[in-house]
Amino acid sequence: MTLTIDGVSKQFNQTGKTPAIVLKDIDLTIPNGQFVSLLGPSGCGKSTLLSILAGLQKPTSGKIFLDDVRITTPSPDKGVVFQEAALFPWLNVLENVMFPLRKKMPKKQQTERAKHFLQMVQLGKFLEHYPHELSGGMQQRVSIARVLAMDPTLLLMDEPFGALDEQTRIILQQEVEKIWLDTKKTVLFVTHSIREAITLSDRILVMGARPGTIIKDFSVDLARPRKKADMAPLEETIMDLLKTEIAKVMREELSHASND
């Protein structure tokens, strides 16, 4: 499975204003089993790109292929983990994980499979609980179990730990890394945390804003699990790169504000 992004651009037409170009000419090839992070300042279009890959938004121009199949609509072979857990509050934990399996297998098999993945994210004892009874971190675990149960070929994660506290975040990062090592799925992981990107990824795509483009493609060849000391040099390089980007965004926003 190879993900190919071919000249994808996205612009939003605003009435009475010049169209906002969110993504411009994104070209990218992601080979099977790679863990790739999309890193960039807010407003660089990284979430939009993920949403286009999921088939939830249409690009203004350009094409996306999973192997030779063009992506235009959402489908279960592209699993998405959203920033909010997006669990259905009217279903309990087990039923939530069974949701994508409904039409694919007999009930008994669905239950077994859902239980298996819930145990994988350490929630085997919470099957009967409802989402509102779980903490944010536990909810996000359920949504990871749900997406894994679907067995997608491509896993898209949109700042999945963005809303969690630091400790929970670190624990979940370790779990995601372990799950990825076990399943070897292709992962595209959107984040604005440099440390998070380096901890998890084989490859980091740094995005710049206005218009959103990929400004640098780093491959990370550090031994896993990654140590702080090993990560420091790369962290600094990316930090410097992003500083100039963020400064650029700030300057533009301020000049926009003074023009209004």
Next chain:
Amino acid sequence: MQVTIKRIIFFLLLIAIWQGIVLMEIWPQSMIPSPFSVFHTLYLGFADLTLVYDLLASFRHLFIGLAISICIGTAVGILLATVKTADETLGTMILALQSVPSIVWVPLAIIWFGFGETAIIFVVVIGGTFVMTMNIRTGVQNVAPIFLDAGKTMGSKGVDLFIKIVLPASVPYAVTGVRLAWAFSWRALMAAELLSTGPGLGFTLSYASDFNNMSLVIGIIIIIGAIGSIMDQLVFQRMEQKVLTRWGLQKT
């Protein structure tokens, strides 16, 4: 418990003031009967089962009417939420009709259906339908986009998406709709029964008024108020709380 004690003291005080006013004999007993006389009349009414039959009749009208209005409201609400043209035409009309007090429909119902139970049920249906419709419409339209996105990425679309995600996601609005529909229907029911030829609480109220039985008039008003608040607080508010908590819209 605190609150319950406060309430009991409040009502005892109220009855004491009432009794005090009666004892001052400013107005004749035929205008302001004593609390004892009112409770005695209620006791007699329940003892000879006349009030029980009235209550049963009223509840029958209410539940038939409410059930019909919930069904119609749900169907029309879904229609308005999903078909834009329907919303722009029928939706505007329903919004206008919602502001018409339900007692206004009583003369029309009497002409169409006579003074019988059909007319009462018709008014009850009208009373509950519009508010149910508008709540279902809002609920279906306001489903969080994240639920839809999540559903789509898990292979759900079209009718399946609607039944498995949109409908359950709008349940909190539906529950509020049912609660409001009950409240509106209850008011409409009383209005309709007042002008009907019975049986029913409202009919007995107007009957008592015709025969200058002030104790019964006040007694029935108390029953109407009590049933209204008991149903609202014990049944509907609890149901709403439970749903809002489960749906994560309210912290416990």
